[in-house]
Amino acid sequence: MEKFKPLPSLPAPVKTTGIIGWLRTNLFSSPLNSVMSLILGYIVLSLLIPAINWAFVKADWFGTSRDACTSGGACWVFITSRFSQFIYGFYPETEYWRVDTTFVVLAASLAWLMINHLPWKKWVSIFAVFVFPFVAYVLLHGGHFGLMEVETHRWGGFMLTLVIAVVGIAAALPLGILLALGRRSQMPVIKSFCVVFIEVWRGVPLITVLFMASVMLPLFVPQDITFDKLLRALIGITLFQSAYMAEVVRGGLQAIPKGQYEAADALGLSYWRSMSMIILPQALKMMIPGIVNTFIALFKDTSLVLIIGLFDLLAIVQAALTDPKWLGFSTEGYVFVALMFWVFCFGMSRYSQHLERKLHTGHKR
Amino acid sequence: ATLDTVKERGYLQCGVSTGLPGFSNPDDKGNWQGLDVDVCRAVAAAALGDASKVKYVPLNAKERFTALQSGEIDMLSRNTTWTLTRDTTLGLNFTGVSYYDGQGFMVSKKLGVSSALELDGATVCIQAGTTTELNLADYFRQNNMTYQPVVFDTSDQTVQGFEAGRCDVLTSDQSQLYALRIKLADPSSAMVLPEVISKEPLGPSVRQGDDQWFNLVKWSLFAAVTAEEMGLTSANVDQMKNSDNPDVKRFTGAEGDFGKALGVNNDWAYQIVKQVGNYGEIFERNVGANTPLGIARGLNALWSKGGLQYAPPMR
Amino acid sequence: MSSEAKKPQAHSTMPNNKPLFWNDPEKRALFFQALLILAVGGAIWIIVDNTLANLEQRGITTGFDFLSKPAGFGILQSLIEYNEQESYGRTFIVGLLNTLLVSGIGIALATLLGFVIGVARLSHNWLISRLALVYIEIFRNIPLLLQIFFWYFAVLRALPNAKQSLSIGESVFLNIRGLYIPSPVFEAGSSIILIALITGVIASFFVSRWAHKRQDDTGQIFPTTWVNLGLIVGLPVIAFFISGSPVSLEYPELKGFNFRGGITVIPEFLALLVALSIYTAAFIAEIVRSGIQSVHHGQTEAAHALGLPHGRTLKLVIIPQAMRVIIPPLTSQYLNLTKNSSLATAIGYPDLVSVFAGTTLNQTGQAVEIIFITMAVYLLISLLISVFMNWYNKRMSLVER
Amino acid sequence: MSSENYMVQLKNVNKWYGNFHVLKNVNLNVKKGERIVICGPSGSGKSTTIRCINRLEEHHQGEIIVNGITLNNDLKNIESIRRDVGMVFQHFNLFPHLTVLENCCLAPIWVKKVPRREAEATAMRYLEKVKIPDQAKKFPGQLSGGQQQRVAIARALCMNPDVMLFDEPTSALDPEMVKEVLDTMISLAETGMTMLCVTHEMGFAKSVADRVIFMDGGQIVEENEPNEFFNNPQNERTQLFLSQILNH
């Protein structure tokens, strides 16, 4: 009887492995590919080198006035010297710690919820949902507990951007859930109301909504009722986002197998019980990527509030650009704003992609 | 009524421009300054006794009337031209003229143009929703010239468009032209053409239907002018208060009860002068010869000095 | 037993020991719905009532009469005849057409670019796929408004002024005032060109049908695309020369401050179009990529194993299957693009929001009416796009089942 | 026999899906403690029948009486019937975000308002009965199919139902796991629980069923005690079906 002797594994021929193999398969697999690679490579390099030169090599970073910019590249002095204004707007300098605290607490509790295997998730989420909003309001707005009152028209910069985005998404979620449940309802009136509501908000541009909220709202309510301008922008944004959120929620609800509904019914759970204990907890988990994506869209859209005269990050940088002492640094200003937005959005979109993959594999089981 | 609302609320909501040097502009601390802003402060001083009790609502030209109509603001003090249409169909009342202006043109010196009549075929940068837009159309039509309007939302963008070379001409009220010119990287590269193509009486406005509030805003402005006529300034008003001049006595509230008639404290006019200053002070502080804008009093001088500023008698 | 028994109407024969009102789900549903109608109706009534009262009290004119009053202001770009004496109603049309123009072209460009980038993202060439990735990640993560500002102000700064225009053959000019191209002037006899064009289109339709039939009959594959292109472009060109060039071009010419004559594409339009297309294309690219990836790799292998070359595999096997996945999210991108075109107001492109909900609103002060009209129009456009895309989607998916 | 002694009673039940007549005059009486197996070809209406009994589906004509309560639109009735009737599905339908123990306690706590401690004790008792007490803290995703189905049975039992319905409880399982679930069901049957079970496991039917019901085309074609049913089917349709199933 023969014995099976496996042949030795030979190393692969050089042309298929290592750097050469990589180059051959990834850049030069055919004549056409090679030409394209070369042309594109040239274009990329010829764009990238001057850009790096401008942004880093020849840039000036520190100083107090435009005289500090001598090297001919980017003048980041403009950014660094106004940095705190860009972040905090017109918030009083002595009170910056309140903003910092608020966002650190928010970030910490979100991180806590996102990282697996940390205990007390339930308590943290109860804190985040029910306690934190009040803490945040008291901290940011003040006027209570010996904190100085800082009215909302002094809020601005990146802080305002974050406030709008976070409040917008947090308020839109419950509304979106209701709308989505309504849209799946058997009752024709409720269903059609939700459908119309969702489609109308999704069909109109945000800036008309903002315009309406910012200058027309007082026309619709009795004369003696007044709202804060920021609050009105937030109401507009929330209604607008809730329509988008409703579609995300609907997707999540549809992903729950029918069997789950039936099992809950068969156990005798009532509609709201089975929704809140069985369906929504599962659906919310699947919705997180969608929620994050909505958040990114909202985050980017906050820049539109400049059209109604709120000083978010973009608006405040634009305002700074018209300062006669700093004329001519619009490129730096816009690059800075773009970078801030980009870092946040990119980070979040990566996170949502990561989640999506995780959920995907989780479901294959 | 608006006055009661303002008193109850404790501050005045005043609509101002989103940023026009000399008229309304936040400094780098976020404090608002300018001639229009001082009008707001004068009204606050009269109504509440404290000129700092104002919340400024920055508005662009497109939003301003809606904001006033809707009650979003109590008064609008935002270089707004007084016209018949606005007084009637928009539901506003103008309370007076805080600045007499006229529309003009600013061009780049490189263009080599010296008169507006040479502007046939020009591209014109302009702000949306202003009387300027209408005047411009009329002026070019009347002189058989064509033009292309490039319409921006805010004055900032208008200047940027002009500076970038998007248009040959920037048109606006002359006061604004001076203000905008100093926003240019090189203000001396642009010049303002001599033609004034329209009357632009700028003034604060309030909603129709509240005569008490209308009177207060109207007379706050008149008080500032009257103070200048009487030679009262923020520096000397305390001292003059004790003079025997019955006009001054009535003005400062030591005699008579004008305040009651207006629904405010009797020293309302005193507070305006004390905290904000007379019209001349306001003018010189914000746009006068010693400011970057360097505008001469011109039409805005007192009537007694060849200008148009004329306050009805306070009695 | 008869299976023909018809379904009874409602529960006529149900045993009815009547449940309590509150415990009957149907009655409960009725109650909730009535409640909702009351609440919504009440809310609407309160709002309308307040608004009317407020308008009345503040002496603001209401109604739609303003639409026929003369506008009195100029508009930079208009697809229809417009001058200052025209009515506000006309400004509405002008703004609407400008919105439709930029959204329509934007949708076409974004789709084209998006498909190219999406396919490039899947390229086997590492450099190409990485560049596509960089493109996607950069442009979709920066606010659109910022991008519009960038394209407008940064690019404006880079362009020369009118006197130093970049030009191609003294007929196409690019400067800060826009892109100037010659416009055709039709003279007598030019109708023959139009006829030739129509003939070309009709002919190409028949060529397609004939080619299809011939392939069915003989198996020969006919280069339909090229022939049709030739017909549609070639016929009018031939007609043009045969009839002795009855169309002349009007060239833009520098007169005074600006170029006159020809067609002007204003930079506001260009900037908005570029920003919208580039931004939306980043999203479309992702949609296209995931659509193509959703087609199982086995499909490609099977097609290859049958001997279909790469291009045919894409056209006959991959794309038709990917389209089903692509179309629904594509629709919402089209809607987004249309709505986003309202950001035009930030750079002074005279779109609906800028002209009508901007200047017109300001001159007339009739915010309620104007905002209502504007929102309704956007809603209508959105609905039309949705309806069209749903129809298209249905047609695509009909092929499958 | 007076109708009070029946646990489940279907009288002339008819049901339609749109215009499709799924249940045609179905009559069925189940005594307390009886164990019924329902079989029949696919689409014959077995699941529908079962699901009508705890009102997961609504019937349109006829009467269904469970434990003395007539099913109608009254939410109170539906609620109390669902308390009395436990159901086990083909695909288990466990709640994946809850542990096994939480799955079992959920309904007792929220529907029956039992204190948590007590509910957990009951749950553990039933988990022991289905032989997986050690898995109580795990999540359903971490269990094999057979274990999951046993959890589903325990979950239904925790409500102390008077009747248990099974809809093909073993058909989604790998062959090795079928036996452990059948064993559980057999031991359950031995406790005297009233059971209605849709299944094609003929071994199970033979060993525990008191009666086998054969459905086709939405109607009950034949019902008999198992021995008779398998060895001496009366109806030719039944014969055909049995020949297919037993050969398979």
Next chain:
Amino acid sequence: MSSENYMVQLKNVNKWYGNFHVLKNVNLNVKKGERIVICGPSGSGKSTTIRCINRLEEHHQGEIIVNGITLNNDLKNIESIRRDVGMVFQHFNLFPHLTVLENCCLAPIWVKKVPRREAEATAMRYLEKVKIPDQAKKFPGQLSGGQQQRVAIARALCMNPDVMLFDEPTSALDPEMVKEVLDTMISLAETGMTMLCVTHEMGFAKSVADRVIFMDGGQIVEENEPNEFFNNPQNERTQLFLSQILNH
């Protein structure tokens, strides 16, 4: 025998995935009309071998000659080889957006430039051969697995290939359906078609194969005619494998 008589020839073929050596010096000669069954444990390189033959995978060393044409980077060569070689996949890979008939006609029309009518006639002939002419107008999604696989076979046959490759054509099928596909393959073998078939269906191997090839670790361990192979395996590795497979 001179190499001209071989339909498929592999000479010292080597292939790597990255640094993993999948095919090691594979030599294989297949005569016209010969029927080869390839078997071996999972991951041994069976699929890879098959897929190299119609260049779905590229080989790195050695020579592959199909029907006299040497496989290389030349696109024309690859195209003509693919016309000569039909392939049937484990997961059918039918085009779900086309009807069964369109699936079958697609390649003849676009690759061979056959008139549609003719292509359809051929397709119908082959569909009859695989016994599903009545499904021609349906879409693949509406067919059972066994029917789908038979469509896949018909689709490959429509190109009139000289060689057919099968990569585990029955392993994704429910047991009832395996037989119908095997029957189809057997009747195809009877027409004298050259076939290379990766399969673990030993019954099929015994009844139709001319030769059975056993692969492990990327190399051909043993090849023999079926009787010898099953009853008297020469290599210890083969023995082990067979004992596992036959017990199963």
